[in-house]
Amino acid sequence: MADNAEQAPGAPAESAGEMRSTLDIARIMEAIPHRFPFLLVDRVVDLIPGVSAVGIKNVSINEHVFQGHFPRHPVFPGVMIIESMAQTAGVLVVETLGPASRGKLVYFMSVEGAKFRKPVVPGDQMRVHVTKERQRGNVWKFSAEAKVDGAVVAEATYAAMILDS
Numbered sequence: 001m002a003d004n005a006e007q008a009p010g011a012p013a014e015s016a017g018e019m020r021s022t023l024d025i026a027r028i029m030e031a032i033p034h035r036f037p038f039l040l041v042d043r044v045v046d047l048i049p050g051v052s053a054v055g056i057k058n059v060s061i062n063e064h065v066f067q068g069h070f071p072r073h074p075v076f077p078g079v080m081i082i083e084s085m086a087q088t089a090g091v092l093v094v095e096t097l098g099p100a101s102r103g104k105l106v107y108f109m110s111v112e113g114a115k116f117r118k119p120v121v122p123g124d125q126m127r128v129h130v131t132k133e134r135q136r137g138n139v140w141k142f143s144a145e146a147k148v149d150g151a152v153v154a155e156a157t158y159a160a161m162i163l164d165s
Helices: 024-033 078-101
Strands: 013-015 020-025 043-048 054-059 104-116 125-136 137-146 151-164
Touching: 020 024, 020 078, 024 043, 024 078, 043 078, 054 078, 078 104, 078 125, 078 137, 078 151
Parallel strands: none
Antiparallel strands: 013 020, 020 043, 043 054, 054 125, 104 151, 125 137, 137 151
């Protein structure tokens, strides 16, 4: 969200006729079932229901994956970046569906065109940009890219199915 520092977490704001919101970690944990050590979205800074979401993942040396990937040269695994994209999309789905999301889970069906352009390392803050490309019934398609300091570090497209839990 463009410099709206005074907005309370989760409070909607209007911009260009679209409702935008931010979500703190408590709201994220209400939206998706993931928990430590697999919760890979720390905050959502811009969400437009039915359109897009921008999630933040602060990458810390304390991440459990760095014990083995790689001890002397820690690199955040690409599959974890993809999972952060998927979780951000899951939040977008839940916020888009609103009350209709109760009792539903977002199951990812496919990942295509995944590209990893630059390593993500401890101390990086990943901004995960997810856009809903289309929806047919309970199948949604997304495009995503992760950025660190404005540079794209990864990108992918994927599909998810929304099913009863």
